[in-house]
Amino acid sequence: MFFGVFPNLRGKYKYACNDLSFDTREEKVCPACGRSYEVSSFRDEPKNFVLDGGKAYPDFLSYTGPSGNMIPFIISARTLKLFEENGISGFVNLGKVICSVKRCSAYILDEQAPEYYLLDFLGTIDFDFKEMHLKKTKTCSACGRFAWSRLRFGSVILDKSSWNGMDICRLASVPNVIVCTEKVEALARKNKLTGLIFQQEQDILSQRGL
Numbered sequence: 001m002f003f004g005v006f007p008n009l010r011g012k013y014k015y016a017c018n019d020l021s022f023d024t025r026e027e028k029v030c031p032a033c034g035r036s037y038e039v040s041s042f043r044d045e046p047k048n049f050v051l052d053g054g055k056a057y058p059d060f061l062s063y064t065g066p067s068g069n070m071i072p073f074i075i076s077a078r079t080l081k082l083f084e085e086n087g088i089s090g091f092v093n094l095g096k097v098i099c100s101v102k103r104c105s106a107y108i109l110d111e112q113a114p115e116y117y118l119l120d121f122l123g124t125i126d127f128d129f130k131e132m133h134l135k136k137t138k139t140c141s142a143c144g145r146f147a148w149s150r151l152r153f154g155s156v157i158l159d160k161s162s163w164n165g166m167d168i169c170r171l172a173s174v175p176n177v178i179v180c181t182e183k184v185e186a187l188a189r190k191n192k193l194t195g196l197i198f199q200q201e202q203d204i205l206s207q208r209g210l
């Protein structure tokens with residue numbers, strides 16, 4: 001069984017509202033299919049997230065600000081240690097990030113936030129297109145963009161044969177959706193990791209209103 005991993009956006013927890021290395025977002029047009037898309041650029045400096053919101057620092061820090069094609073996935077040092085000690089596969093540690101705490105309108109650097117790390121993922125899994133009666137249409141051979149054959153997805157069924165065996169995966173067709181195995185969900189439950197919600201496989205897309 002797989003679970004979708006989503007941020008808990010209830011007011012109790014602090015969240016990252018800005019990435020100070022974010023530079024510009026430029027709109028481009030694919031010359032082959034004419035679809036427009038945005039390309040984000042970042043300044044070459046350590047990731048520095050501005051934190052806002054609630055009082056508690058969660059283990060999974062959600063991000064609400066401007067980003068590139070991928071939403072940053074930020075976890076506490078405690079979570080990283082648990083992942084490493086328990087042999088969770090499929091994640092890459094991109095390093096420690098700086099977290100500045102926003103107080104009023106100024107960015108205050110001295111309020112102590114716990115250590116946070118930025119992750120990326122090597123795991124991959126995709127929909128079971130046949131079981132879901134779903135197709136990609138009008139795929140562009142130049143940019144890879146496509147349209148879905150229908151607007152509403154309904155219940156999700158994942159194709160186990162598309163899974164590369166890792167514990168934490170990106171959903172190949174919707175890469176901002178993170179999917180994990182039961183092992184990760186059990187570890188988070190046992191250690192009461194905060195700031196995230198696990199969604200049953202069939203409901204993975206309901207969080208996104210699809």
Ligand SMILES: [Zn+2]
Binds near residue numbers: 030034035140142
């Ligand atoms: Zn294209």
